[in-house]
Amino acid sequence: MEQRVLKTLEYDKIIALLVDKASCTYGKEKAAELTPFVQLDEVKIAQQGTQEAATVLRLKGSAPLGGIRDIRSSVQRARLNAMLAPLELLDIASTIMAGRRLKNFLLDMCQDHDLPLLQQQAERIEGLRELEMEIRRCIDENGDVLDSASVELRQVRQEIRQVESRIREKLDQMTRSSSYQKMLMENIVTIRGDRFVIPVKQEYRHVFGGIVHDQSASGATLFIEPEVIVSMNNKLRELRLREEREVERILYILTEQVSFAVEALVENVDALTELDFLFAKAQLAWSMKAVCPxxxxxxxxxxxxxxxxxxxxxxxxxxxxxxxxxxxxxxxxxxxxxxxxxxxxxxxxxxxxxxxxxxxxxxxxxxxxxxxxxxxxxxxxxxxxxxxxxxxxxxxxxxxxxxxxxxxxxxxxxxxxxxxxxxxxxxxxxxxxxxxxxxxxxxxxxxxxxxxxxxxxxxxxxxxxxxxxxxxxxxxxxxxxxxxxxxxxxxxxxxxxxxxxxxxxxxxxxxSEEDNQVESMIASLERNRKSAEADRNAAASLRREAEELRRQLDEERARFAEEKNKLMERAEEEARIAVQLAKEEAETIIRELREMRDDGVEIKEHRLIEAKKRLGNAVLELEKEKVKKPARAVRATQIKVGDEVMVTSFGQKGTVLEKVNNDEFLVQIGIMKMKVRRDDMNVQNSITQKPQTAPYTSVNRRTASIKMDLDLRGYNVEDAIREMDQFLDDALLGGLHSVSIIHGHGTGVLRKGVHEYLRSHRNVKSFRLGGQGEGGVGATIAELK
The missing domain is CATH 3.40.50.300 (P-loop containing nucleotide triphosphate hydrolases)
Structure with a gap:
């Protein structure tokens, strides 16, 4: 692609946004170099990588990309056996740990989700735990080599601390002595050129002897290393040189260990670069609400x-x-x-x-x-x-x-x-x-x-x-x-x-007449377009409503079947328990009768056998009743407005609202009204036979007027809770199992209040934010018990 075209179409600004989303130097550099591919296979792989990273962000919110450092120059220096500084070694350890953490995170994700490209990159990362632990054992988080790095270093530093202690003790005696205090500019011990000194007034220089290491700007103060501690400072200097040689030896050993792992580190850097780049693309997609085409x-x-x-x-x-x-x-x-x-x-x-x-x-x-x-x-x-x-x-x-x-x-x-x-x-x-x-x-x-x-x-x-x-x-x-x-x-x-x-x-x-005709034609086309667009939007709205009604009907049917099965199971269990209790009671009675006979009461044996047989027959009848299907309602030849009927094709009960013609009736089933043929209905309860069913009819009619959604935009939290309380009561009374509460985006205060109320409501089974076509994060869908 020509760079001029990329700039004209503002592709460079998109790349700048992508670079900003990358977490480490590697990813930023790779993002800055991104140019369009011209082969379909390459584009598909690139889009798949973005989609996999977007899946991880959607499920987990973020990926652990922290701790990745730019270690490329340090790795190359280790390849040449040039001693690495402590901070360079710390960066290597941090990058190793960051790579291992990201690898474990992605491989765990891959166990539950198909993410082949991310898995491939994660598997390229070497753990190198031993190298990381050795670096951290020797160097602290500030870049200082620890005493525990070697036995020699610990001994040298112990000696250094002992000598320093003796020097300070000697100098403290001098600064606290009344005979010396008037000769000192200040009663302190300081350091010049890695050697301990005291500030002495210029005129008393000959009293202390020793070496002058520095003087004040005015010349009135000399920083003198008294003669009595010169040998101790010399000893301290020798120990510090030993410490430096030991520290260098330790750093060389660590550098050598890094050099053995150079190839693995380079592979880790390449994999981390690709992963950071993929997640940068996914972050950019998320910020733009973009999709994979x-x-x-x-x-x-x-x-x-x-x-x-x-x-x-x-x-x-x-x-x-x-x-x-x-x-x-x-x-x-x-x-x-x-x-x-x-x-x-x-x-x-x-x-x-x-x-x-x-x-x-x-x-x-x-x-x-x-x-x-x-x-x-x-x-x-x-x-x-x-x-x-x-x-x-x-x-x-x-x-x-x-x-x-x-x-x-x-x-x-x-x-x-x-x-x-x-x-x-x-x-x-x-x-x-x-x-x-x-x-x-x-x-x-x-x-x-x-x-x-x-x-x-x-x-x-x-x-x-x-x-x-x-x-x-x-x-x-x-x-x-x-x-x-x-x-x-x-x-x-x-x-x-x-x-x-x-x-x-x-x-x-x-x-010209021709131009006027063209303009008139365009105006007509525009009017037709707007009319067609309005018709299309209306048709789409009707289609969505029909799909929603169908979905609700399917849910109602599934719920009805589930409740029917539960009732059947409960009835069977109750019948079984009743039969078992009856049998136990019968056995007890017969046992007591036999005991009475043995005690001299005249009871015929055949009477006992006959009684037990009758009980056995009763048990058998109960068992038969237990598995018998519910009796089918009698088909009524005369169906009247207000009758409760079973619609055979849907397997649900409804209420007859009006007669359409001799063969069809308008029936209310849950929240829906539909035309049903006479031969597709069985009368369950007639208003003439069972007037007490009228209350159910009124409830069914009320259901039709109950909304499935509540718009709370513009309410404060207190007023919204009052509205929700009444709304949920009406929904439960109307037999609704799912409702939508619209709270809008706003600052999130109203949404938080709605969620807290729903979480504590005794009749709310669960709730979630709306999906596509349900209002998104501006609405909450509540499932009722």
Whole structure:
């Protein structure tokens, strides 16, 4: 890809955002070098890596990427046996630990989820626990070599501390002595050149002897090493030299151990670089609310609700674009500042992002293609140095594009043919579009020329598009309308601003009949489009309602079957217990009768056997009743409004609301009303036979008026709780099993209050935030007991 095109489409700004998401130097460098791939297999692998990392972030929130240091120069120095400094060794230990922690985290994730690319990178990381532990045993977190690093170092440092103690003790005696105090500038012991000294007034220098190591700026104070401690300071110096040699020996040993692990460390760095890069791409996708697109190499792309990633989400207007299927080129017309260039850049930038393995800010099921190259001529590229006009500059760029493009290229032209005579410019623009189409490339072009509107109708490979303009507010809506050419709107704007109608009519009369017909045709197309869009939205809404009703019905049926099975099991268990108790009671009675007979009471044996037999028969009848299916309700020939019926095809009870005709009735089943045929119903309870069932009928009727959602936006927490309390009571009374509570996004205070209330409510089984189509994080779905 040409760097000029990447800069024109603001790809460099996306890369800057990606670099900012990386955690370590390695990942930032790899992110900064990212360029689009041109092979489908490469793009698929890149997108898969981003998707796997996004899955980890979605499930875990983050990945443990902390502690990774840039150890590449240290590893290379270890390869050359150059002694590493303590802090360099600490960075190596930190990176080893960070790699092992990330590896364990990812491999645990891979046990429950299919993440082959992440697993492959994680398995490349060597644990190197022994090297890390040895470095940490010898060096503390501040980069100091510990006494425990070796026996020799511990002994030397013990001697150093002993000698220092004796020196300080000797000097402290001198500073506390009354005979010396008047000779000292201060009663302190200090250090100059690694040797202990005391501050002596200049005139008493000869009293202490020894060595002068420093003096004050005024010369009044001399820092003298008294003669009595010179030998002890010499001894201390020798010990410190031994300490330095031992520390160097330890560092060389550690460096040698690092050199043995150089290859493993380099492999770890490569794997950590790739993992940090993948998670940076996933973080960028999360921040943009981006999705993984479908991919192809057929030159077909379909963007659904695509958003320019550099425009704030709250103000960007999504666009729907399809290119490369039925149409090879799109010609976009419309007023200035209407959003034509933004739409053009959105198409180009999202194509580059998809080819780079980055997710795109669009809706699910968007499909992108892998182009061999992307070309763009956008903006004012006038060159002062070359003394080229705007038109010349654009034409020079266009000529270069026409020479380099092929059938797998995407070509973007902004204001094609502008900057010259309108007639010649329009003719040139049409000729250029013809040439691009003949080459097989995909193209999107914006223009002001009205001639290109009719041109697009004459070419089956080209489709018109426009950016919408609201004549009432005199502002563009920035919506891209594919299939409808743009209107000039000059007369409408002038009328709106108050220009006299007579002037407007004179101006309209000066326009050719053909141009007026084109404008009328465009206006008709726009009206038809808006009508079709409204019908489509209404149909989509009805479809969603039907799907929701079907889902609720399926849940009701499943719940009914489950409750029926539970009741059957409970009845069987109760019958079994009753039978067992009866048998035990019978055995007890017979045993007592026999005992009475043995005591002399006259009881015939055959009477005992007969009694037991009758009990056995009773048990058998109970067992039969236990497994017998519930008796089917008697089919009634006369069904009346208010009857409780069983709808055979759904397996659910309902209430007859009204008679439609002789064969059909309107029946209320839960929250739904539907027409049911007479032969599909069995009367359960008739209002004439069982008037006491009327209360159930009224409850069923009330259900129809109960809402399944409660909108609390604008409420404070206290008022919201009162509303929820009444709402949940009505929902439970109406037999609802799931309700939606809308609290909006806001500051989160209302959502927190709603969740705390639901968590403590005795009749709420569970709750969750809404999903796609349910209000997202602005709504909570509660399951009732």
């Amino acid at each position: 479908k991919l192809n190499d057929r030159g077909y792309l379909q963007m659904r609700k695509a958003r320019h990633p550099l425009i704030p989400r709250e103000i960007v207007v999504p666009v729907d674009v399809e290119l490369g299927g039925e149409y090879q080129a799109i010609v976009v017309t419309g007023p200035n500042t209407g959003g034509k260039t933004v739409s053009l850049k959105t198409i180009g930038l999202l194509s580059l992002m998809a080819m780079s393995g980055l997710h795109i800010p669009a809706e699910e099921e968007s499909e992108m293609t892998v182009f061999s190259s992307v070309f763009a001529d956008i903006g004012d590229e006038q060159s002062i140095e070359q003394s080229l006009s705007t038109f010349s500059s654009h034409m020079t760029n266009i000529i270069s594009i026409l020479e380099k493009m092929d059938e797998k290229s995407l070509v973007l032209f902004d204001e094609l043919g502008a900057g010259t005579d309108p007639t010649e410019g329009a003719a040139l623009a049409m000729s250029i579009i013809d040439h691009v189409i003949d080459s097989g490339a995909r193209m999107v072009a914006t223009t002001h020329y009205s001639e290109l509107k009719a041109y697009a109708y004459d070419r089956p490979e080209v489709i018109n598009a426009s950016v919408e303009f609201d004549v009432q507010t005199l502002r563009p809506t920035y919506r891209l309308l594919v299939g409808v050419p743009g209107r000039s709107n000059a007369f409408a704007i002038a009328r709106r601003l108050g220009l006299p109608e007579a002037i407007i009519e004179v101006a309209r009369g000066s326009i």
